[in-house]
Amino acid sequence: MLLRNPRRELEVDGPITIVNLLARLDVNRESVLVIRGGELVAGDATLADDDEVEIRPVISGGAQ
Amino acid sequence: MKCVTCKGPAIIDIRRHNANFCTEHFLEQCRRQVGKAIDEFDMIRPGERALVAVSGGKDSLAVWDLLVELGHDVDGFTIGLGIGDYSSTSSTYARAFAEERGLRLLEVDLPATHGYDIPTGARAARRAPCSACGLSKRHLFDAVALEGGYDVLVTGHNLDDEAAVLFGNTLHWHTEYLGRQLPVLPARDGFPRKVKPLVRLTERETAAYCVVRGIDYQVEECPMASGNRHLGYKHALNEIERSSPGAKHSFYFGFLAKAAERFAAEADEDRAGLHPCPSCGAPTTSEVCAFCRLVERAGGARPDEGTGAVEVVLGPTRAAATAAAAVPPATASAATAIGAAS
Numbered sequence: 001m002l003l004r005n006p007r008r009e010l011e012v013d014g015p016i017t018i019v020n021l022l023a024r025l026d027v028n029r030e031s032v033l034v035i036r037g038g039e040l041v042a043g044d045a046t047l048a049d050d051d052e053v054e055i056r057p058v059i060s061g062g063a064q
Numbered sequence: 065m066k067c068v069t070c071k072g073p074a075i076i077d078i079r080r081h082n083a084n085f086c087t088e089h090f091l092e093q094c095r096r097q098v099g100k101a102i103d104e105f106d107m108i109r110p111g112e113r114a115l116v117a118v119s120g121g122k123d124s125l126a127v128w129d130l131l132v133e134l135g136h137d138v139d140g141f142t143i144g145l146g147i148g149d150y151s152s153t154s155s156t157y158a159r160a161f162a163e164e165r166g167l168r169l170l171e172v173d174l175p176a177t178h179g180y181d182i183p184t185g186a187r188a189a190r191r192a193p194c195s196a197c198g199l200s201k202r203h204l205f206d207a208v209a210l211e212g213g214y215d216v217l218v219t220g221h222n223l224d225d226e227a228a229v230l231f232g233n234t235l236h237w238h239t240e241y242l243g244r245q246l247p248v249l250p251a252r253d254g255f256p257r258k259v260k261p262l263v264r265l266t267e268r269e270t271a272a273y274c275v276v277r278g279i280d281y282q283v284e285e286c287p288m289a290s291g292n293r294h295l296g297y298k299h300a301l302n303e304i305e306r307s308s309p310g311a312k313h314s315f316y317f318g319f320l321a322k323a324a325e326r327f328a329a330e331a332d333e334d335r336a337g338l339h340p341c342p343s344c345g346a347p348t349t350s351e352v353c354a355f356c357r358l359v360e361r362a363g364g365a366r367p368d369e370g371t372g373a374v375e376v377v378l379g380p381t382r383a384a385a386t387a388a389a390a391v392p393p394a395t396a397s398a399a400t401a402i403g404a405a406s
Contacts (some may be wrong), residue, residue, distance in 0.1 A: 004283055030079075030302040031269055040075040040275055042065045042084070058271040060070050060121055060285060061225055 002054040013047035017028065022055075031059050066329040074207050076272050079309035085294065087276055094273050097264040105247045106257035108136055111249045112215035117205045118142040118161075118169065120154030122281045123220030125161050126270040127262050129277060131168070138218065143201060144173035146181020147288055154282045161279065170212070172204055178359050182288060185362030193288035196358060203346060203355035208219045209256040222262040222270050227312040230319055235297075243331025246324060254347035266312065 002009055003025075012021060018034050027053055034041045035054045047053060065074035067086035074084035078093075085093055095379045114131065118124040118140040131138045142158045155171070160168035175181045178200075180188065186196035209217040226245070235239045236371055251257040262270060266358070274281050287297065304311045341353035348354070 004288075028302050028306050030266075030305045031299070033268065035275060035276060038200060038275075038278075040272055042074050043077050044065050056271065056283060057285075058122070058268045059224070059295060059302070060123075060267065061228075061289065061294060061298075 002052070003034055004054065004056050014051060015046045016044045017046050025055075027055065075276070078269065080266075080305070080313055082309070090276060094126075094265060094269065095130060095133060097196065098127070098261045099134055100248065101261050101264045102134070102259075105259070107248055107261055108216055108218075112137070113213070114138045114216045114218050115170075115205075115209045115212060115214040116140050116218040117220070118158045119220070120157035120161075120282045121220070122266065122274045122279075122283075123222055123225075123262060124269045125157070125220075125266075125279050125281050126273045126277075127218060127220045128161070128167070129165075129279060130273070131261065132165070139168040139170060139212075139214070141170040141172075141205065143204055144171065144175070145197060145200070146173075147183060147286065150282070150284065150287055153284075157280055157282050170208060172208070174200060174204075178363065180359070180362035185358065186288075188269045189358050189361040191358070192292075194292055194294070196362070197288065198295065199354055199358055203344075204258055205354075206346065207344075210254075210387070211316075216257045216259055218259055218261060220262055220270070221260040222265050222267045223312055223316060224267045224298055224301070226260070226263055227301055227316045230296055230316055231297045231301060232293060239327050239330050240334040241331075242319075243324065243327030244334075246320070252403065253335060254340065254345075263316070264313075 003031055010025075012024070014026075019029070022029055022032070022034075029043065033056045036047075036051060041047075041053060065077055065084040066072065067074045067089050068083040069089040069092075070086060072086045075087055076090055077084045108114055108131075114130045114136055116124060116131065116138050120142065124140075128138060128140055140158065140162055142155060144155055158169060161167070174185075182193055182197045182200070185200075186193040191198060191199075205217055205219075226247075230242075230245055233245065237350060247260045247263045249255070249258045265273075273279075301312055301315075335349075337349045338347040339349075341348045341356055343352055343356040346353045346355065350357075350358075380384075
């Protein structure tokens with residue numbers, strides 16, 4: 001999987017649900033989207049061993 | 065997960081609404097929330113011309129797209145800030161969005177027009193980069209909206225932005241700011257009307273909207289903003305949201321309903337004494353406005369090379385524009401000679 005900001009790649013054994021994947025990585029679901037093949041992946045979806053996903057942070061912005 | 069509306073396969077869960085949505089009904093939900101914000105706070109009236117401040121990030125492109133989808137007449141305006149590859153990539157996304165949809169994008173390149181970029185200008189002026197950036201953007205957004213004859217200036221501030229700013233202002237009891245932290249600031253004292261149609265959407269939702277709509281945007285974080293307090297407040301609020309879905313909405317909209325009015329008088333006091341800056345005509349309470357002081361200090365820090373953005377020249381200052389008040393808005397707008405990318 002690809003994680004952004006900072007950009008890095010990790011391998012995690014499947015099958016695993018999105019919710020469990022984010023919990024294992026200690027990533028807050030409120031702060032990211034999970035994208036597979038350009039499409040959003042729902043939280044209860046299960047990733048197979050050979051799936052490639054991007055975990056994209058959504059928090060942005062400087063001081064106003 | 066099933067869509068709360070049609071029971072088809074859901075693509076996203078929104079815990080604060082205790083609801084899941086399929087693609088079609090998620091887009092409908094976003095449009096409904098933006099339409100509700102516009103109506104509830106009387107942001108944009110039928111027939112008005114709007115200018116949206118575009119960074120090339122998810123929020124500004126999402127709000128531009130949503131307003132067009134809702135039938136509004138909206139142009140975009142982007143500023144080349146000179147933050148290396150980050151700025152040039154951001155401008156590329158903004159131009160591509162406009163060109164693909166046949167929309168009008170105005171551009172100003174800060175180094176070309178005012179002689180500084182954000183990194184070198186902030187250092188020269190001894191300001192934090194986000195402070196110099198915010199000041200520069202606010203000034204230019206206001207100036208271009210007024211000089212272009214637009215009825216309203218739109219920004220992509222979302223619920224997370226507003227909740228984080230409210231959190232910071234409350235944490236430090238900046239009461240003079242609390243009274244004007246509103247979804248709409250009416251036109252007054254030489255400022256254009258400013259509206260935030262995304263206040264009912266979180267940034268997870270605006271990012272999801274872009275993915276679903278196929279809108280490419282700048283995903284990377286601004287290198288100058290990394291680790292700033294504003295981002296820290298957002299992370300803190302999302303930790304609260306994780307265990308208490310709806311907390312950000314409750315915090316911000318509770319403030320609007322129950323507290324904002326209590327600080328209005330102080331905000332008014334803060335605006336007392338506004339007068340036109342003798343240099344540029346922008347409203348200020350100082351002898352010379354903060355933007356002109358920044359330009360004076362940072363202008364000598366001009367980088368050797370531009371950003372590659374379109375070089376354009378801003379037209380007459382607002383002081384000059386006021387003197388030429390007999391000129392109809394359309395003519396005044398054309399006289400500013402702001403380049404359009406499309």
